[in-house]
Amino acid sequence: MSEGKTVVITGASDGIGAAAARRLHREGHRVVVVGRSPEKTAAVAGELGVESFVADFTRLDEVRKLAEDLNAAFSRIDVLANNAGGLFGPRTETADGFEKTFQVNYLAPFLLTQLLRDKLIASGAAVLQTASISARLAAKLELDDLNHDHDFAPVRVYNSTKLEIVLFTKELHRRYHAQGVSAAAFDPGGVATNFATGSSSRPMRILYTTPALRALLPGPDKGAKTLVWLVQGRPGSDWESGGLYLRRKPSRTNRQIEDADLARALWDRTEELLK
Numbered sequence: 001m002s003e004g005k006t007v008v009i010t011g012a013s014d015g016i017g018a019a020a021a022r023r024l025h026r027e028g029h030r031v032v033v034v035g036r037s038p039e040k041t042a043a044v045a046g047e048l049g050v051e052s053f054v055a056d057f058t059r060l061d062e063v064r065k066l067a068e069d070l071n072a073a074f075s076r077i078d079v080l081a082n083n084a085g086g087l088f089g090p091r092t093e094t095a096d097g098f099e100k101t102f103q104v105n106y107l108a109p110f111l112l113t114q115l116l117r118d119k120l121i122a123s124g125a126a127v128l129q130t131a132s133i134s135a136r137l138a139a140k141l142e143l144d145d146l147n148h149d150h151d152f153a154p155v156r157v158y159n160s161t162k163l164e165i166v167l168f169t170k171e172l173h174r175r176y177h178a179q180g181v182s183a184a185a186f187d188p189g190g191v192a193t194n195f196a197t198g199s200s201s202r203p204m205r206i207l208y209t210t211p212a213l214r215a216l217l218p219g220p221d222k223g224a225k226t227l228v229w230l231v232q233g234r235p236g237s238d239w240e241s242g243g244l245y246l247r248r249k250p251s252r253t254n255r256q257i258e259d260a261d262l263a264r265a266l267w268d269r270t271e272e273l274l275k
């Protein structure tokens with residue numbers, strides 16, 4: 001068993017996050033369950049006998065309150081796993097005036113990480129982000145239309161947000177690794193969870209809800225494996241900070257992912273949006 005770490009996991013009320021929480025709890029870590037649904041979050045936390053917090057990422061005031069509560073509750077946070085997210089649609093605007101997928105998958109975890117930054121630095125923490133292979137294969141980033149005001153399709157927006165998460169991971173590494181924070185993004189693979197089940201993308205909804213197709217996908221335990229491995233591992237020896245991982249191995253990247261100017265511009269633009 002590795003040394004117990006304080007591990008905050010968002011999206012831990014279901015799917016990959018809940019599977020990772022169960023496994024890491026069994027391995028002796030102090031797991032903190034963060035979810036959106038109060039009932040589901042309480043069920044997972046109750047099962048494990050651990051602390052939990054609820055925040056709906058479509059509301060940035062709830063993300064700010066979550067950060068405040070986490071900062072108050074824990075003297076250190078060794079791992080922040082930004083895992084909450086999904087494929088949504090049709091286009092919906094949040095109370096904060098942002099497109100929902102963009103806010104839940106990218107803006108909210110960016111804000112949460114920023115608000116926990118001092119604690120993460122003081123703890124020499126790892127920030128682990130659930131991305132997707134689509135960040136490499138299919139995503140395009142339009143800095144002038146981050147909110148997808150002009151170009152909305154559920155899958156396109158989802159892919160962009162996962163590319164944004166990978167660029168955020170790389171820029172977090174560039175800005176804060178020297179101060180002790182490590183960061184990695186990973187692709188959990190296609191996993192049979194609630195993912196895409198409420199989306200207006202018909203092909204994705206069919207893939208994730210049709211029993212015969214769903215049966216082809218592995219379960220959440222398998223999807224959680226890379227996250228569990230990153231939590232247990234040591235940056236610098238088991239994995240490299242700034243990296244993108246797939247099945248516990250470095251994933252190939254592409255020109256956009258390696259574009260440091262783009263990552264810096266995205267960070268700056270995101271800070272502007274959150275002012």
Ligand SMILES: NC(=O)c1ccc[n+]([C@@H]2O[C@H](COP(=O)([O-])OP(=O)(O)OC[C@H]3O[C@@H](n4cnc5c(N)ncnc54)[C@H](OP(=O)(O)O)[C@@H]3O)[C@@H](O)[C@H]2O)c1
Nearest residue numbers: 011013014015016036037056057084085190191193194195
């Ligand atoms: N499943 C796949 O094939 C796949 C592939 C690539 C990447 N991923 C990524 O894996 C991550 C976990 O997804 P999953 O597959 O485990 O799906 P899931 O079973 O639907 O779980 C999603 C989690 O995110 C939370 N969440 C959703 N909307 C939220 C909101 N507005 N505010 C706060 N939390 C919210 C959910 O909370 P509640 O349950 O409390 O609503 C749940 O805990 C996501 O980032 C997803 O993009 C999944």
